[in-house]
Amino acid sequence: MAAHHAPTMAVPTDAQLIQAQADLWRHSLCYFTPMALRCAVQLGIPTAIHRLGGTASLSDLVTALSLPPSKTPYLGRIMRLLVTSGVLASHKEGIYSLVPLSYLLVDGVFIDGEASQVAIVIAATSRHYLDAALGLADWFKKDVAHPLPAPFEDVHGVMILEESMALLDPEADKVIHEALAAHDHMGIGTILRECHDLFKGLDSLTDCCGGDGTTARAIVQAFPHIKIHVLDLPKVIEKAPPSDAVNYVAGDLFHSIPAAQAVMLKLVLHFWSDEDCINILSHCKKAIPSREAGGKLIIIDIVVDPSSSGPLLETQLLMDVLMLTCTRGRQRDENDWSSIFIKAGFSDYKIIKMLGARGVIEVYP
Numbered sequence: 001m002a003a004h005h006a007p008t009m010a011v012p013t014d015a016q017l018i019q020a021q022a023d024l025w026r027h028s029l030c031y032f033t034p035m036a037l038r039c040a041v042q043l044g045i046p047t048a049i050h051r052l053g054g055t056a057s058l059s060d061l062v063t064a065l066s067l068p069p070s071k072t073p074y075l076g077r078i079m080r081l082l083v084t085s086g087v088l089a090s091h092k093e094g095i096y097s098l099v100p101l102s103y104l105l106v107d108g109v110f111i112d113g114e115a116s117q118v119a120i121v122i123a124a125t126s127r128h129y130l131d132a133a134l135g136l137a138d139w140f141k142k143d144v145a146h147p148l149p150a151p152f153e154d155v156h157g158v159m160i161l162e163e164s165m166a167l168l169d170p171e172a173d174k175v176i177h178e179a180l181a182a183h184d185h186m187g188i189g190t191i192l193r194e195c196h197d198l199f200k201g202l203d204s205l206t207d208c209c210g211g212d213g214t215t216a217r218a219i220v221q222a223f224p225h226i227k228i229h230v231l232d233l234p235k236v237i238e239k240a241p242p243s244d245a246v247n248y249v250a251g252d253l254f255h256s257i258p259a260a261q262a263v264m265l266k267l268v269l270h271f272w273s274d275e276d277c278i279n280i281l282s283h284c285k286k287a288i289p290s291r292e293a294g295g296k297l298i299i300i301d302i303v304v305d306p307s308s309s310g311p312l313l314e315t316q317l318l319m320d321v322l323m324l325t326c327t328r329g330r331q332r333d334e335n336d337w338s339s340i341f342i343k344a345g346f347s348d349y350k351i352i353k354m355l356g357a358r359g360v361i362e363v364y365p
């Protein structure tokens with residue numbers, strides 16, 4: 001006789017079914033929001049609104065962007081979705097204005113010396129990322145050896161940021177590097193203003209995987225007495241703008257990390273597996289003095305807060321799925337962080353501050 005399973009859920013009522021249907025449509029179609037955003041950015045709508053003095057009507061936009069006037073009503077429909085999603089504002093019918101988010105997408109506006117975040121929108125909605133995301137179910141079914149390639153690697157045959165990516169598709173590689181730079185550079189100004197004590201009293205710092213030194217230069221400007229080493233791969237250091245203020249070191253963080261009072265890992269560890277992180281952190285520990293001598297690690301990365309809810313948690317989880325899709329890393333909650341710190345031989349840590357989705361953590365030897 002077939003086992004009889006008690007229903008786990010009562011049959012939904014009509015009211016629930018009606019609601020469920022609308023929710024299902026929204027969840028299935030909400031990818032059109034980033035697509036509408038991509039369209040708006042490619043057309044240059046945030047920049048046009050900014051240049052028109054901060055507000056614009058549809059016909060202002062059609063004229064400014066030299067679009068065929070016959071497209072005006074269609075543009076109105078895209079704009080309506082973007083207003084409802086909070087990407088643009090409309091305080092008066094048919095008149096559009098920027099919100100802080102769309103301000104980040106205006107060409108030529110510099111926040112903390114960094115250009116717009118357009119590259120994030122373009123990369124996140126690009127064919128290579130979408131193809132990788134479309135391959136998720138197939139990736140789950142595959143039983144492959146360790147180290148597990150990410151879905152991106154599975155679909156495209158190369159990992160993001162790998163040199164061979166530039167050979168496979170130079171345009172896609174450029175878009176991803178621009179997004180990475182836009183993502184990484186955004187926020188050091190806020191960190192310096194909000195977490196002043198983080199760097200106070202330090203005589204030296206190694207910015208581990210510090211890229212082209214943008215972050216290091218901002219720190220030296222605020223704290224001129226700190227001696228900063230920027231460690232990154234030779235191909236990155238070769239292209240870094242020359243600077244007297246920072247000491248560039250071409251190398252590999254798995255081999256050796258320049259000694260300093262503190263080592264900073266900003267948006268680095270989310271790219272790596274737990275095993276790699278423990279290895280990296282152990283190398284960092286060798287590069288710093290004891291806690292008594294002021295030795296510490298500074299980690300700036302997402303700290304997932306599972307007890308929260310709403311858009312911030314959703315942002316953190318979306319970033320986690322981005323990492324799942326494109327890297328071998330993940331976004332970590334406090335328990336995950338604590339566990340890798342202990343395994344790497346550190347004695348204690350403190351979450352100094354949460355800045356939106358990201359956290360600033362000090363880790364002590």
Ligand SMILES: C[S@@+](CC[C@H](N)C(=O)[O-])C[C@H]1O[C@@H](n2cnc3c(N)ncnc32)[C@H](O)[C@@H]1O
Binds near residue numbers: 253266
């Ligand atoms: C996400 S970026 C880090 C961003 C940077 N910390 C910032 O906040 O601007 C990752 C960096 O790690 C570097 N990288 C990757 N593998 C590395 C390795 N084995 N040794 C040193 N640097 C490496 C990459 O070249 C890239 O610049």
Ligand SMILES: COc1cc(O)c2c(=O)c(O)c(-c3ccc(O)c(O)c3)oc2c1
Binds near residue numbers: 119123180
């Ligand atoms: C916020 O939204 C986005 C959108 C994107 O398109 C990317 C992206 O393309 C990307 O490579 C990365 C990224 C990859 C590896 C890292 O180690 C890292 O720090 C960042 O972040 C992104 C974030």
